[in-house]
Amino acid sequence: MKVKIAVFARFEMMERIKAYTNDEDDFEIVPFTYSNAIETVELIEKAIMCDIYLFTEILPFLYVKKKIDKKRLPAVKVAVDEYMIMSSFYRLKYEHNQPLDRFSIDVLNQIHVDEVLTELNKLDKDIYTYSISENGLVDLDKIVSFHQNLWKEGKIDFVLTSSNEIEQQLKGLGITARTMHVPKINLRRAMTEAKTMTKLNQSKSAQIVIGKIRIKNLMAIKLEKGENATQELIEKLHDILLKFSQKTAASTFPINNDEFILLGTKGVLDHITNHYRDFPLLKEMERTLHTPVDIGLGLGLTAKQAENNAKMALEACEQSDNSSCYIVNERQDTIGPLGIRKQFDTSRLYQSLIHKARLNNELSYNFIDFITIRNNEPFSSNDIATYYRVTKRSAERTVNKLLLGEVIKVVGEEKPYVKGRPRKLFSLNQ
Known part of the structure; x- marks a missing residue:
């Protein structure tokens, strides 16, 4: 699953990031480009299906920090650290012939500036630092005034700022100003941090799935068609299950010569999740064998629990004379029959998604597809995460x-892990 990183950046920075990440195949950049930092307040609402948010400037991050903290959104910002400050100093001196004295600088943490100045033995120079508060409201005018007052008092000859927006405002006042250059290594570190944080948040556990499969009314078939015909049916069923096992990384083996056990984890779960309506495994069995088949699937945190639930699911199949498949999950809820379409009002759902949940068109159509x-079965936020190929936090x-x-x-809960809180289950409110 690719990690989806929502990147908030100006156009020039976004182009740099795209160029740096062209060869990456384990994550996807979702660009959110802005001209003014305040635009991120609206842009962040459009990044709902991304795994993590990456900010390339301080101000855009600070404008949405309260929302990030309140919603516990995973976010990373490109560090304005000693390396970035040192790199910017180098460019000023050797590319722009600017002496490293009589200037002001704004950063998130003054400590980084002090450490660089100490290293360069420039603590006695006329260098003024403005520390941008990470906890209060962003006051752009206050930052600009800090630099402007120093300029008016004749204490500085130029400004080094962490924001392109501040640079433009200062230049509009006739003040020499430059935005700090973001080194490639700082961008890559932020990308790595974003990927690492996302992968740590992703689930590493999986449920056990045990399936019990049998041909319905096998004894009657044996009496009617004979031993050889019956054995041929059993062998065909075995072949179908072996092919299914290869596709889903599961194992299949016969028991009592008239029933089969299927043992799997994530691959089988993914197949079930994606085929509630049609369940092609059952269709293939009917098409090949021309006789009804029962499939009972049990989910559990242990093999014993999954086996017991599979027995219950197989018993549910006895309610019908036709082929059927049921699932009993770890809470012993019975789901099914699979392959039977459950209708819902798509037009009504679409209107609710647009006007009540305020999702955009694309997300609304995707949810209807989901x-x-x-097949309109109860689902968890983890099911949405799997379908959209995002993390659970994004799905939540x-x-x-x-x-x-x-x-x-909310219609119930499931507990797919031995440790941790149960997951809530949801269904349409129709």
């Missing part, structure tokens, strides 16, 4: 919008 593919933000808009409702 519900359709899952979508779920919260759906809950606030009363598009979905």
Whole structure:
């Protein structure tokens, strides 16, 4: 699964990032370009399906920091550290012939500036630092006034700023100003941090899936068609299950010569999740064998729990004379029959997604597809994460919008891990 990184940057910086990450295949850059830092307040609402947010400047990050903290959004900002400051000093001196004295600088943390000045033995020079508060409201005018007053008093000859926006305002006042250059290594470190943080948040556990599969009314078939015909049916069923096992990284083996056990984890779960409506495994069995088949799938945190649930699921198949497949999860909820389409009002759902949950068109259509593919079965935020190929945290933000808009409702819980809190299950509020 690719990590989706929402990058908030100005056009020139975005082009640099794209050039640096062309050869990367384990993450995807989702660009959110702005001209003014304040635009990130609206842009961040459009990044709902991204795994993590990356900010290339201080001001845009600070404008949305309160929202990030409140919603516990995963975010990374490019560090304005000693390396960036030293790199900017180098460019000033050797590319722009600017003496490293009589200037002011604004940063998030003054400590980094002091450490660089100490290293360069320039603490006695006329250098003034403005520390931007990370905890209060962003006051752009206050930062600009700090530099402007020093300029008016004749204490500085130029300004080195951490924001392009501040540079433009100062230049408009006739003050010489430059924005600090962001080194390539700082961008790469931020990217690495974003990927690492996301992968640490991703689930590393998986449920056990045990399936019990049998031909319905096998004894009657044996009496009617004979031993050889019955054995041929069993062998065909075995072949189908072996092919399915190869596709889903599962194992299949016969028991009692008339029933098969399927043992798997994530691959089988993904297949089930993506085929609630049609369940091609069952269709293939019917098409090949021309006789009804029962499939009982049990989910559990242990093999024993999954096996017991598979037995219960197989018993549910006895309610029908036709082929059927049921799932019993770790809470012993029975789901199914799979392959039978459950109808819902797509037009009504679309209107609710747009007007109540306030999702955009693309997300609304994707959610309708998600519900359709899952055959309108209860789902968790983890199911949404799997479908959209994002992390659970990203999916939870979508779920919260759906809950606030009363598009979905809580219908139960599941506990897919031995440790940790249960997951909430949701269904359409129709």
